[in-house]
Amino acid sequence: MSLSLNSRGAALMALAMAAFTCNDAIVKLLTFDLSIGQIMFMRGLLTTILVYAIARYAGALAPLRDMLHPMVLVRSAFEIASTVLFLMALNQMPLPNISAILQSLPLAVTLGAAVFLREPVGWRRWSAIVVGFIGVLIIVRPGPEGFTGAAFLAILSVFTTAGRDLVTRKIPSHIPSLSITVFTASTNSLVGLALIPVLGGWQPMDTMMTLQLATTAVFVFVGYQSIILSMRIGEISFVAPFRYVSLLWALAIGYLVFSDVPEPPVLLxxxxxxxxxxxxxxxxxxRRRQKVPVPQ
Structure with missing residues (x-):
């Protein structure tokens, strides 16, 4: 794969992380007044309307039979599970802490690729995966005082998000990314609507809340589209490290907006x-370079 494609993929991944982290900060503010189901429904609805209009204008709407492709459906299921788990954790955890846990996502993707896609993983990378998840344990500090249910939800969201990213690679290239984004946003919205009675009911919204939800819709669109394009045009091993810029955003926003200062174990x-x-x-x-044949 050419360096230009990898560079574009890396830039898109960095953009996706910035968009998602800004979205997370606004959503965390909204969880003080609105239920998670209501946030999922309204954000998904606004995102669907926005992306559908863009996709229709661009002529990038795939037929329904393409959107019912098994890999698209599985990806949407992983996305829904990831969204619910993450929002439930975000409601209870400081933004930098949950972002620190999410930094283990590339390790989870490597683990999933080895276990489910049978990609070769040597002992060095297996050791790195183990050490990485030890780092996660340091962050969540299992024990009567450190580990919480929210931390467990955040860890589960890491694995469902890893499943989403792995499945994205298996979606046929002829299905437009914009169509995948429309389908993902709409299914998230419908699930959020179903969860409203379960997770606290409908709460009245003022103009500021509506504007905040509209802003999250824009950030979600940018994040969805950027990460789908990134995973489809760039090598995972090249673009995935750029996920880590999200921690820098989370640290800055957490301090400036929520006055959150991570404890030393979280940073370690x-x-x-x-x-x-x-x-x-x-x-x-x-490993990939070693596979490339040397010109004779």
């Missing part, structure tokens, strides 16, 4: 996770 665990992830990417790129 995040550093271990990131170092382990970067090492796995280094080993993956080295």
């Amino acid at each position: 665990g995040a550093a271990i996770v990131i170092a382990s992830g970067l090492y796995t990417f280094y080993r993956e790129r080295k």
